[in-house]
Amino acid sequence: MGRIILGTGIYSNSPYFMEKFYVNLYSVEELCYLFVEKAELLDRDVVRRDLIQWLDDQCGLSQLAHTLYSLMNQNGSVAAFAGTILEYVGLYPAEVIEQAEQTIRSNEGLNPYERGKAKADHMLQSRKYFMALRQYHSLLAQIPETDRKLRGSIYHNMGVACAKMFMFRQAAEWFLQAYEADRDSESLESYLAAMRMRCEDKEYITYIAEHPEYHDASLRVERKMEHASGQFEGTDENRMLFTLQVFKEEGNSTAGSEVQYYQEIERLTAGLKEQYREYVS
16 A cells, blocks of 8 residues: 555635746645655745635645745755755655755755756756756857856766767767867766767777876776776676676576576666656657
Protein backbone atom coordinates (compact mmCIF):
# COMPACT_ATOMS: atom_id res chain seq x y z
CA MET A 1 0.00 0.00 0.00
CA GLY A 2 1.14 3.58 -0.67
CA ARG A 3 1.94 6.10 2.05
CA ILE A 4 -1.12 7.98 3.33
CA ILE A 5 -0.71 11.76 3.29
CA LEU A 6 -2.96 13.68 5.69
CA GLY A 7 -4.06 17.05 4.37
CA THR A 8 -3.53 20.30 6.27
CA GLY A 9 -6.35 22.79 6.40
CA ILE A 10 -9.23 22.88 3.93
CA TYR A 11 -9.33 22.21 0.20
CA SER A 12 -10.24 25.60 -1.24
CA ASN A 13 -13.22 26.12 -3.53
CA SER A 14 -11.70 29.42 -4.66
CA PRO A 15 -8.22 28.82 -6.03
CA TYR A 16 -5.30 31.16 -5.54
CA PHE A 17 -3.79 32.15 -8.88
CA MET A 18 -0.01 32.15 -8.63
CA GLU A 19 0.73 34.57 -11.44
CA LYS A 20 4.48 33.95 -11.41
CA PHE A 21 3.93 30.32 -12.43
CA TYR A 22 0.55 30.76 -14.13
CA VAL A 23 -1.11 28.09 -11.99
CA ASN A 24 -4.19 27.82 -9.78
CA LEU A 25 -3.64 26.45 -6.27
CA TYR A 26 -6.40 24.70 -4.33
CA SER A 27 -4.56 23.59 -1.20
CA VAL A 28 -1.54 24.41 0.92
CA GLU A 29 -0.02 21.08 -0.15
CA GLU A 30 -0.03 22.28 -3.77
CA LEU A 31 1.71 25.46 -2.60
CA CYS A 32 4.34 23.38 -0.82
CA TYR A 33 4.90 21.28 -3.94
CA LEU A 34 5.42 24.47 -5.93
CA PHE A 35 7.90 25.83 -3.38
CA VAL A 36 10.00 22.65 -3.47
CA GLU A 37 9.87 21.98 -7.19
CA LYS A 38 10.41 25.62 -8.20
CA ALA A 39 12.69 26.68 -5.35
CA GLU A 40 15.31 28.06 -7.74
CA LEU A 41 12.72 30.48 -9.19
CA LEU A 42 11.21 31.87 -5.99
CA ASP A 43 11.74 35.54 -5.27
CA ARG A 44 10.15 38.38 -3.31
CA ASP A 45 7.04 38.20 -5.48
CA VAL A 46 5.76 35.16 -3.57
CA VAL A 47 5.70 37.01 -0.23
CA ARG A 48 2.21 38.49 -0.63
CA ARG A 49 -0.57 39.49 1.73
CA ASP A 50 -3.23 38.12 -0.60
CA LEU A 51 -1.56 34.69 -0.47
CA ILE A 52 -1.54 34.79 3.33
CA GLN A 53 -5.17 35.90 3.35
CA TRP A 54 -6.08 33.01 1.03
CA LEU A 55 -4.40 30.54 3.39
CA ASP A 56 -6.40 32.08 6.26
CA ASP A 57 -9.82 32.50 4.62
CA GLN A 58 -9.91 29.65 2.08
CA CYS A 59 -7.70 26.99 3.67
CA GLY A 60 -8.61 27.56 7.31
CA LEU A 61 -5.00 28.05 8.39
CA SER A 62 -5.36 31.03 10.72
CA GLN A 63 -2.42 30.10 12.94
CA LEU A 64 -0.08 29.77 9.96
CA ALA A 65 -1.43 33.01 8.50
CA HIS A 66 -0.78 34.87 11.77
CA THR A 67 2.85 33.66 11.75
CA LEU A 68 3.30 34.68 8.12
CA TYR A 69 1.82 38.15 8.68
CA SER A 70 4.28 38.67 11.51
CA LEU A 71 7.17 37.44 9.37
CA MET A 72 6.14 39.70 6.50
CA ASN A 73 5.86 42.76 8.78
CA GLN A 74 9.41 42.07 9.97
CA ASN A 75 10.60 41.97 6.35
CA GLY A 76 11.54 38.31 6.67
CA SER A 77 13.38 36.61 3.83
CA VAL A 78 11.79 34.61 1.03
CA ALA A 79 13.52 31.49 2.37
CA ALA A 80 12.04 32.05 5.83
CA PHE A 81 8.57 32.64 4.34
CA ALA A 82 8.63 29.44 2.27
CA GLY A 83 10.36 27.45 5.02
CA THR A 84 7.72 28.44 7.57
CA ILE A 85 4.95 27.11 5.33
CA LEU A 86 6.84 23.93 4.46
CA GLU A 87 7.64 23.15 8.09
CA TYR A 88 4.08 23.86 9.25
CA VAL A 89 2.53 21.54 6.68
CA GLY A 90 5.12 18.77 7.08
CA LEU A 91 4.56 17.33 3.64
CA TYR A 92 8.30 16.87 3.04
CA PRO A 93 11.10 15.49 5.23
CA ALA A 94 13.42 17.95 6.97
CA GLU A 95 16.29 17.44 4.53
CA VAL A 96 14.10 18.34 1.53
CA ILE A 97 12.86 21.50 3.27
CA GLU A 98 16.42 22.47 4.19
CA GLN A 99 17.56 21.98 0.60
CA ALA A 100 14.68 24.10 -0.71
CA GLU A 101 15.48 26.90 1.76
CA GLN A 102 19.16 26.78 0.83
CA THR A 103 18.29 27.01 -2.87
CA ILE A 104 16.03 30.00 -2.23
CA ARG A 105 18.66 31.76 -0.08
CA SER A 106 21.36 31.24 -2.69
CA ASN A 107 19.17 32.81 -5.38
CA GLU A 108 17.95 35.84 -3.43
CA GLY A 109 19.40 39.05 -4.84
CA LEU A 110 20.14 37.60 -8.28
CA ASN A 111 19.36 39.72 -11.30
CA PRO A 112 16.90 38.37 -13.91
CA TYR A 113 19.68 36.91 -16.07
CA GLU A 114 21.28 35.13 -13.12
CA ARG A 115 17.90 33.84 -12.03
CA GLY A 116 17.26 32.50 -15.53
CA LYS A 117 20.63 30.76 -15.44
CA ALA A 118 19.77 29.26 -12.06
CA LYS A 119 16.62 27.81 -13.63
CA ALA A 120 18.61 26.31 -16.50
CA ASP A 121 21.26 25.01 -14.10
CA HIS A 122 18.52 23.21 -12.17
CA MET A 123 17.39 21.55 -15.40
CA LEU A 124 20.99 20.54 -16.09
CA GLN A 125 21.37 19.03 -12.64
CA SER A 126 18.07 17.22 -13.12
CA ARG A 127 19.44 15.70 -16.37
CA LYS A 128 16.90 17.57 -18.52
CA TYR A 129 19.66 18.41 -20.95
CA PHE A 130 17.63 19.57 -23.97
CA MET A 131 15.41 21.73 -21.77
CA ALA A 132 18.51 23.27 -20.20
CA LEU A 133 20.02 23.97 -23.61
CA ARG A 134 16.86 25.75 -24.76
CA GLN A 135 16.88 27.91 -21.63
CA TYR A 136 20.59 28.73 -22.07
CA HIS A 137 20.02 29.66 -25.73
CA SER A 138 17.18 31.97 -24.73
CA LEU A 139 19.34 33.66 -22.10
CA LEU A 140 22.23 34.24 -24.50
CA ALA A 141 19.89 36.23 -26.74
CA GLN A 142 19.13 38.57 -23.81
CA ILE A 143 22.41 38.93 -21.90
CA PRO A 144 24.61 41.85 -23.01
CA GLU A 145 27.80 40.92 -24.84
CA THR A 146 29.72 42.91 -22.23
CA ASP A 147 28.76 40.45 -19.46
CA ARG A 148 31.49 38.04 -20.49
CA LYS A 149 31.66 36.19 -17.17
CA LEU A 150 27.98 35.21 -17.17
CA ARG A 151 28.03 34.37 -20.87
CA GLY A 152 31.14 32.27 -20.35
CA SER A 153 29.47 30.34 -17.54
CA ILE A 154 26.45 29.67 -19.76
CA TYR A 155 28.62 28.52 -22.67
CA HIS A 156 30.44 26.17 -20.31
CA ASN A 157 27.23 24.62 -18.99
CA MET A 158 25.95 24.18 -22.54
CA GLY A 159 29.12 22.21 -23.18
CA VAL A 160 28.41 20.11 -20.10
CA ALA A 161 24.87 19.37 -21.32
CA CYS A 162 26.14 18.28 -24.74
CA ALA A 163 28.93 16.17 -23.22
CA LYS A 164 26.41 14.41 -20.97
CA MET A 165 24.62 13.33 -24.16
CA PHE A 166 27.92 12.24 -25.79
CA MET A 167 27.65 15.09 -28.31
CA PHE A 168 31.36 15.81 -28.03
CA ARG A 169 31.74 17.93 -31.17
CA GLN A 170 29.08 20.37 -30.01
CA ALA A 171 30.42 20.21 -26.45
CA ALA A 172 33.89 21.18 -27.65
CA GLU A 173 32.49 24.18 -29.52
CA TRP A 174 30.67 25.48 -26.44
CA PHE A 175 33.63 24.90 -24.13
CA LEU A 176 35.88 26.82 -26.52
CA GLN A 177 33.44 29.73 -26.61
CA ALA A 178 33.37 29.67 -22.81
CA TYR A 179 37.16 29.83 -22.65
CA GLU A 180 37.30 32.66 -25.17
CA ALA A 181 34.69 34.57 -23.15
CA ASP A 182 36.25 34.42 -19.69
CA ARG A 183 39.60 32.57 -20.06
CA ASP A 184 38.64 30.08 -17.36
CA SER A 185 41.09 27.16 -17.22
CA GLU A 186 38.28 24.69 -16.43
CA SER A 187 36.60 25.52 -19.74
CA LEU A 188 39.89 25.05 -21.59
CA GLU A 189 40.47 21.65 -20.02
CA SER A 190 36.86 20.66 -20.73
CA TYR A 191 37.36 21.74 -24.35
CA LEU A 192 40.46 19.58 -24.70
CA ALA A 193 38.73 16.64 -22.99
CA ALA A 194 35.84 16.88 -25.46
CA MET A 195 38.33 17.04 -28.34
CA ARG A 196 40.11 14.02 -26.87
CA MET A 197 36.83 12.08 -26.81
CA ARG A 198 35.73 12.93 -30.34
CA CYS A 199 39.08 12.68 -32.17
CA GLU A 200 41.24 9.73 -33.12
CA ASP A 201 44.49 9.59 -31.14
CA LYS A 202 46.63 10.71 -34.06
CA GLU A 203 44.30 13.59 -34.91
CA TYR A 204 44.27 14.81 -31.31
CA ILE A 205 48.06 14.59 -30.93
CA THR A 206 48.50 16.55 -34.16
CA TYR A 207 46.06 19.18 -32.93
CA ILE A 208 47.94 19.65 -29.64
CA ALA A 209 51.25 19.84 -31.51
CA GLU A 210 49.80 22.62 -33.65
CA HIS A 211 48.63 24.52 -30.55
CA PRO A 212 51.58 24.65 -28.13
CA GLU A 213 49.65 27.14 -25.97
CA TYR A 214 47.44 24.20 -24.93
CA HIS A 215 50.34 21.91 -23.99
CA ASP A 216 50.19 22.32 -20.20
CA ALA A 217 46.41 22.07 -20.15
CA SER A 218 46.53 18.91 -22.27
CA LEU A 219 48.86 17.30 -19.71
CA ARG A 220 46.38 18.07 -16.95
CA VAL A 221 43.60 16.55 -19.05
CA GLU A 222 45.62 13.36 -19.57
CA ARG A 223 46.23 13.02 -15.83
CA LYS A 224 42.52 13.45 -15.12
CA MET A 225 41.62 10.85 -17.76
CA GLU A 226 44.12 8.37 -16.32
CA HIS A 227 42.63 8.94 -12.88
CA ALA A 228 39.10 8.46 -14.22
CA SER A 229 40.17 5.29 -16.01
CA GLY A 230 41.63 3.92 -12.78
CA GLN A 231 38.42 4.64 -10.92
CA PHE A 232 36.35 2.98 -13.66
CA GLU A 233 38.21 -0.32 -13.28
CA GLY A 234 36.53 -1.01 -9.96
CA THR A 235 33.00 -0.15 -11.03
CA ASP A 236 30.06 -2.45 -11.72
CA GLU A 237 30.05 -1.19 -15.31
CA ASN A 238 33.59 -2.42 -15.88
CA ARG A 239 32.84 -5.82 -14.35
CA MET A 240 29.77 -6.02 -16.58
CA LEU A 241 31.87 -5.32 -19.68
CA PHE A 242 34.35 -8.01 -18.64
CA THR A 243 31.51 -10.49 -18.21
CA LEU A 244 30.15 -9.61 -21.65
CA GLN A 245 33.57 -10.17 -23.17
CA VAL A 246 33.66 -13.64 -21.59
CA PHE A 247 30.21 -14.40 -23.00
CA LYS A 248 31.34 -13.30 -26.44
CA GLU A 249 34.50 -15.40 -26.39
CA GLU A 250 32.66 -18.45 -25.09
CA GLY A 251 30.05 -17.91 -27.79
CA ASN A 252 32.60 -18.97 -30.38
CA SER A 253 32.30 -22.51 -29.09
CA THR A 254 29.06 -22.54 -27.06
CA ALA A 255 25.76 -21.52 -28.62
CA GLY A 256 24.18 -20.85 -25.24
CA SER A 257 26.85 -18.34 -24.27
CA GLU A 258 26.49 -16.54 -27.58
CA VAL A 259 22.74 -16.24 -27.08
CA GLN A 260 23.31 -14.94 -23.56
CA TYR A 261 25.79 -12.38 -24.89
CA TYR A 262 23.33 -10.90 -27.38
CA GLN A 263 20.49 -10.99 -24.86
CA GLU A 264 22.60 -8.98 -22.44
CA ILE A 265 23.58 -6.52 -25.16
CA GLU A 266 19.90 -6.03 -26.01
CA ARG A 267 19.04 -5.46 -22.36
CA LEU A 268 21.79 -2.89 -21.89
CA THR A 269 20.89 -1.11 -25.12
CA ALA A 270 17.27 -0.85 -24.05
CA GLY A 271 18.38 0.64 -20.74
CA LEU A 272 20.56 3.23 -22.46
CA LYS A 273 17.74 4.17 -24.84
CA GLU A 274 15.38 4.72 -21.92
CA GLN A 275 17.98 6.82 -20.14
CA TYR A 276 18.47 8.92 -23.28
CA ARG A 277 14.73 9.46 -23.61
CA GLU A 278 14.74 10.84 -20.04
CA TYR A 279 17.58 13.21 -20.95
CA VAL A 280 15.76 14.72 -23.93
CA SER A 281 12.24 14.81 -22.49
